Amino acid sequence: MVLHASDPAAIEQAVQRLAVGSLVGMPTETVYGLAADADNASAVQRIFEAKGRPSDHPLIVHLAPGDGAHGWRAGVDHYAREVPAFALALMHAFWPGPLTLILPRRAGVAAVAAGGQDSVGLRCPSHPLAQALLTAARAHGVHGVAAPSANRFGRVSPTTAAHVAEEFAQLPDAALLILDGGACPVGIESTIVDGTRGYPVLLRPGMVTQAQLEAACGQPLRERDGAAPRASGTLESHYAPNAKVRLMAAPALQAALDLLGADARHIAVYARAALKAAPGVAVRRMPDNAAQAAQALFATLRELDTAGVKLIWVETPPASPEWDGVRDRLQRAAA
Numbered sequence: 001m002v003l004h005a006s007d008p009a010a011i012e013q014a015v016q017r018l019a020v021g022s023l024v025g026m027p028t029e030t031v032y033g034l035a036a037d038a039d040n041a042s043a044v045q046r047i048f049e050a051k052g053r054p055s056d057h058p059l060i061v062h063l064a065p066g067d068g069a070h071g072w073r074a075g076v077d078h079y080a081r082e083v084p085a086f087a088l089a090l091m092h093a094f095w096p097g098p099l100t101l102i103l104p105r106r107a108g109v110a111a112v113a114a115g116g117q118d119s120v121g122l123r124c125p126s127h128p129l130a131q132a133l134l135t136a137a138r139a140h141g142v143h144g145v146a147a148p149s150a151n152r153f154g155r156v157s158p159t160t161a162a163h164v165a166e167e168f169a170q171l172p173d174a175a176l177l178i179l180d181g182g183a184c185p186v187g188i189e190s191t192i193v194d195g196t197r198g199y200p201v202l203l204r205p206g207m208v209t210q211a212q213l214e215a216a217c218g219q220p221l222r223e224r225d226g227a228a229p230r231a232s233g234t235l236e237s238h239y240a241p242n243a244k245v246r247l248m249a250a251p252a253l254q255a256a257l258d259l260l261g262a263d264a265r266h267i268a269v270y271a272r273a274a275l276k277a278a279p280g281v282a283v284r285r286m287p288d289n290a291a292q293a294a295q296a297l298f299a300t301l302r303e304l305d306t307a308g309v310k311l312i313w314v315e316t317p318p319a320s321p322e323w324d325g326v327r328d329r330l331q332r333a334a335a
Contacts, residue, residue, distance in 0.1 A: 001173040002161050004180045005129050015136045017177045018043075018145065023050060025150045025164040026062075026133060027181030028125040030098050030206075031157040031298065032164050033062065033147025034176075035112075037137075038079075042067060044112040044146050050168060053153040058115035060190070060232055061144040063124045064134035065096050072096070072124040074246050078143045079120050081106040086217040087195035093216035098190040099208050102229055113146040116261045117331050119196050129181035147243035148232055149189065150178075156301045156333075159184040187295035188325050193221065193229050205232045205324035207294055237335040241305040243268070245334040247285070247316045250275070256313065257281065268304045271315035282309055290322040297326060301333065 004024075005008040012025045018036065021043035026035040034050060036043035038061045063075030067158050072095055076083060077145045080103035087101050105111075105120035114120045122144070125131065133206065134145060149157040150164040158164045161180035168176055191206030193213060202210060202221045210221055224234070233239070250273035260267065268282035269275060277283050281334055287293045304312055314330055317323040 001176075002165060002178045002180050003257075005182070011132050011136050012045060014133055014177055014179055015140055015142075018137050018142055019140055020176070021046070023047065023176045023282060024133070025161065025168075025176060026130055026145070026147055027127050027161070027179060027184060028062070028130045028147070029127045029184060029186045030125070031159055031184055031187070032161065034148040034150035034164075035062070035145045037142045038110045038113045038144040038146040039142075041112045046058040046175075047146060047148065050171065051148065051151070053148065053152045056115045056230065058117055058121060058230055058232060059113045059146040059148045060100050060121040060123050061110055061113055062130065062147050063122060063144050064138045065124055065131050066135075075108055075124075075138075075144050076122060077104075078102060079106060079109055079122055084195050084198065086200050086219060087193070089217045090193060090200070090213060093125075094208055095124040096131065097124070097208070098186050098206055099123065100190045100232075102192065102194045102196055102203065102231060104196055110144070110146070112311070115230060117229050120218045121192065121231060123190055125297045127181060127184075129179055133179065139147060154235070154238055154240060156239055156305070157189060157298050159187050159295075159298050162278075165301075183295075183299070185295060187297055187299070188329055189233050191325070194231070196227055197227070199223075199307075202230055203228055204233050205289060205328045207325050209321045209324065211321055230325030236332065238332040239329045240333045241312065243305055243309050243312045245301075245312045245314060245330065247314050247330055247334050250315050253313055253315055266310040268307070268309040268312045270300060270304070270312060273315055282307060290317075290326060293317070293323075294326050297329060
């Protein structure tokens with residue numbers, strides 16, 4: 001069942017679903033999430049089952065914004081036993097927004113959502129419909145909502161309510177209610193920073209860049225290593241369409257197009273450069289702006305999958321920091 005944001009009963013129905021352990025498709029500014037009460041173990045288990053996601057692969061808990069500039073602090077204190085100063089500085093700078101902090105988890109809360117780890121990922125989203133849902137849910141005793149991307153595990157993330165409905169068409173209406181908040185404005189998942197080791201570690205790039213993070217917390221971010229906790233979206237292969245994705249520089253991409261035969265209907269190209277392609281090739285223009293490219297990325301991959309192409313040749317994004325999130329998602333899609 002899909003309810004639009006304009007429906008006055010939408011939030012109340014969604015909260016009722018969360019309260020009884022059902023799942024809710026929830027828009028955020030990044031991607032749509034598959035949401036359940038983070039403290040309801042059986043409800044969180046339904047997320048893993050619906051997605052086909054390994055139960056040791058942790059979920060991100062979304063918090064209500066609360067009253068005042070830092071009203072999310074009550075939610076943080078419910079789930080985290082410790083908040084380092086640099087993590088708090090990042091929250092102040094980027095919440096509500098597309099940043100997740102991994103923090104030491106308080107015993108007895110969100111164990112299933114955390115994949116059995118003693119850490120938990122927390123985020124306060126900025127999407128107004130997500131905030132309305134989280135605020136209403138908190139009034140009913142729901143401290144936070146576990147909400148990984150609302151897609152089957154490893155596949156392309158959803159950025160519209162229609163994408164969510166396509167992913168879980170097999171579920172009955174009683175099992176999933178989807179809130180339609182329009183297309184997600186950011187379009188790729190949040191930046192993730194590990195705050196469990198006394199210094200910040202970048203686990204997943206996103207549209208909040210490393211330079212912005214370092215400026216906000218006053219210290220350099222270290223790179224992910226083997227000691228990092230498991231976190232969402234950090235597997236080598238992820239965000240993958242059914243078609244095979246190959247990344248190429250523009251000259252190599254043009255050379256490959258020049259070698260194609262007459263029948264190229266199974267190939268699609270997603271590039272910023274102006275390329276010459278045979279009539280049968282599905283060509284899509286990648287925006288030159290990193291934020292616009294992120295917003296369009298997953299929707300474009302889904303569209304090409306629906307068109308039935310077998311190969312998607314993508315021009316490698318620039319190496320500049322603002323493209324890190326887009327480049328990361330494409331590299332994992334191609335893996």
